[in-house]
Amino acid sequence: MKDRAQAYVVGFTGAPGTGKSTLVDVLVTLLRKLDRSVAVVATDPNSPFSGGAILGDRIRMQRHALDPKVFIRSMGARGHLGGLSLAARETIRLLGAFGFDPVILETVGVGQSELEVAAVADTTVVVLTPNLGDGVQMIKAGILEIADIFVVNKADLEGSNRAVTELRGMLSLSNIPGAPKQWKPPIIATSAARQEGIDKLWEAILAHRRHLESSGRDQELERQRLEDETAEVAAEIARDRVRRALAEDPTLAKRLVAEGTPYGTAEEILDRKR
Numbered sequence: 001m002k003d004r005a006q007a008y009v010v011g012f013t014g015a016p017g018t019g020k021s022t023l024v025d026v027l028v029t030l031l032r033k034l035d036r037s038v039a040v041v042a043t044d045p046n047s048p049f050s051g052g053a054i055l056g057d058r059i060r061m062q063r064h065a066l067d068p069k070v071f072i073r074s075m076g077a078r079g080h081l082g083g084l085s086l087a088a089r090e091t092i093r094l095l096g097a098f099g100f101d102p103v104i105l106e107t108v109g110v111g112q113s114e115l116e117v118a119a120v121a122d123t124t125v126v127v128l129t130p131n132l133g134d135g136v137q138m139i140k141a142g143i144l145e146i147a148d149i150f151v152v153n154k155a156d157l158e159g160s161n162r163a164v165t166e167l168r169g170m171l172s173l174s175n176i177p178g179a180p181k182q183w184k185p186p187i188i189a190t191s192a193a194r195q196e197g198i199d200k201l202w203e204a205i206l207a208h209r210r211h212l213e214s215s216g217r218d219q220e221l222e223r224q225r226l227e228d229e230t231a232e233v234a235a236e237i238a239r240d241r242v243r244r245a246l247a248e249d250p251t252l253a254k255r256l257v258a259e260g261t262p263y264g265t266a267e268e269i270l271d272r273k274r
């Protein structure tokens with residue numbers, strides 16, 4: 001159906017320590033058994049470069065390190081033009097061109113990053129644990145709306161069934177505004193540590209993918225994403241032009257300060273012929 005190289009993107013998000021990296025690692029093992037090339041991009045929106053927790057993840061994923069059909073990369077978002085999503089999109093496009101499918105995106109930390117991951121991913125997996133303290137935090141961050149699949153990981157721990165029930169209750173109570181999705185996010189219990197439930201998770205991801213394709217939603221998302229990305233790129237180009245013009249034209253810079261007219265000055269610069 002698709003006439004260009006574009007990998008299917010699965011985003012993993014959730015509070016720190018819920019087991020995202022462990023889950024991804026086990027999922028990679030499953031995908032390799034299915035003979036798929038898979039790429040993992042771990043993003044840390046708070047870090048200017050790779051390190052810390054992400055470095056730990058890379059070490060954990062060492063067992064895939066010699067496999068040419070597994071690509072693992074960490075990237076920080078700070079210092080990237082346009083933040084996480086723009087940098088991630090570029091990387092994903094490249095990985096797709098190299099034949100990696102799916103591309104798995106893991107984000108570290110909470111906040112804006114989940115929303116950015118959801119904006120890039122085809123399927124967003126929100127990872128919780130039996131301690132639904134995570135859940136409450138997630139709801140505050142508006143995470144219910146972005147989940148296509150919920151995972152209650154650490155199902156080997158006490159309270160897993162209760163957590164699933166509570167989450168189900170929360171989902172049925174929550175009246176999620178916006179366009180009807182016609183997709184009811186399933187809740188999958190997993191134990192990444194014991195490698196349990198991962199096949200169910202993969203099945204759910206495939207089911208969501210089929211849903212996107214059969215409903216035409218995939219094309220809608222694609223158009224939306226390309227438009228968003230174009231707007232982001234345009235903003236970066238414009239920013240760059242304005243900064244450069246001000247740096248190269250001291251008279252203009254002085255006048256800006258004297259008159260205090262950022263809007264007018266911006267328009268003037270962008271109207272200039274290049």
Ligand SMILES: Nc1nc2c(ncn2[C@@H]2O[C@H](COP(=O)(O)OP(=O)(O)OP(=O)(O)O)[C@@H](O)[C@H]2O)c(=O)[nH]1
Nearest residue numbers: 016017018019020021022053108109154191192193
């Ligand atoms: N009991 C249990 N522990 C788990 C499971 N999955 C992961 N863990 C442990 O939970 C801790 C955090 O796991 P990570 O995979 O690093 O979690 P993460 O969500 O990637 O964490 P951040 O990247 O820091 O956000 C580790 O000590 C894991 O060994 C599980 O299924 N059961």
Ligand SMILES: [Mg+2]
Nearest residue numbers: 020021057108
């Ligand atoms: Mg991690």
